[in-house]
Amino acid sequence: MSSSDPTVQPVPTSVVEQVDAADVTLSNPKRAVISLGSNLGNRLETLQGAIDALEDTPGLRVKAVSPVYETDPWGVEPGSQATYFNAVVLIKTTLPPSSLLERGHAIEEAFERVRDERWGPRTIDVDIVAYQDVVSDDPRLTLPHPRAHERAFVLVPWNDVDPRAEVPGRGTVAGLLAAVGKDGVRVRVDLELRLPE
Ligand SMILES: Nc1ncnc2c1ncn2[C@@H]1O[C@H](COP(=O)(O)OP(=O)(O)OP(=O)(O)O)[C@@H](O)[C@H]1O
Numbered sequence: 001m002s003s004s005d006p007t008v009q010p011v012p013t014s015v016v017e018q019v020d021a022a023d024v025t026l027s028n029p030k031r032a033v034i035s036l037g038s039n040l041g042n043r044l045e046t047l048q049g050a051i052d053a054l055e056d057t058p059g060l061r062v063k064a065v066s067p068v069y070e071t072d073p074w075g076v077e078p079g080s081q082a083t084y085f086n087a088v089v090l091i092k093t094t095l096p097p098s099s100l101l102e103r104g105h106a107i108e109e110a111f112e113r114v115r116d117e118r119w120g121p122r123t124i125d126v127d128i129v130a131y132q133d134v135v136s137d138d139p140r141l142t143l144p145h146p147r148a149h150e151r152a153f154v155l156v157p158w159n160d161v162d163p164r165a166e167v168p169g170r171g172t173v174a175g176l177l178a179a180v181g182k183d184g185v186r187v188r189v190d191l192e193l194r195l196p197e
């Protein structure tokens with residue numbers, strides 16, 4: 001169609017600007033790091049289900065999945081809860097952080113997670129560990145996750161999938177891991193999570 005076609009209305013500049021802005025967002029996905037944990041029910045199946053649900057999210061692609069770790073429950077009386085399976089996934093997404101958190105909550109609900117006690121047992125926990133280099137102290141979504149830097153069950157699998165990673169404002173994952181140690185975090189080489197196709 002030629003630009004002189006009299007049936008074509010000119011597109012207002014404001015619309016062109018909006019479409020261009022949306023295109024930039026779509027072609028400019030952001031990196032984020034998600035921690036998954038489960039210590040109730042079929043832990044491996046639930047972790048895989050959460051990964052598949054993340055991949056099924058419009059505007060989100062799972063780029064890497066860590067090995068599975070069996071980990072001692074952190075933050076509670078030793079022996080008071082079953083061990084966790086933990087993993088970390090790297091994603092690229094055009095969703096803003098708030099929508100990513102919402103999606104994480106929806107996945108937790110789909111796996112019938114109940115919230116009755118702090119750090120209580122759960123079928124699935126979906127934590128946003130980091131979103132690009134965003135730093136925010138908003139209690140609804142604190143970035144990076146306020147306890148990620150002290151949790152070996154996050155740092156060990158994160159280091160596997162991105163050995164050069166940094167926790168914004170805290171230092172390198174490798175350095176933090178050297179300080180925290182790997183106690184209570186055991187790789188399960190007999191198990192595997194699939195990267196969705
Ligand atoms: N980075 C984050 N990732 C996930 N939730 C967050 C984050 N920052 C703040 N929150 C808020 O924390 C609230 C409680 O989250 P949740 O019940 O998963 O905590 P928890 O897993 O028991 O403990 P922890 O936060 O120590 O992992 C969520 O409703 C959410 O709004």
Ligand SMILES: Nc1nc2c(c(=O)[nH]1)N=C(CO)CN2
Nearest residue numbers: 037071072073074084119153
């Ligand atoms: N090992 C382990 N401990 C935890 C975990 C977890 O995923 N793994 N999650 C918690 C709350 O987010 C509290 N404690």
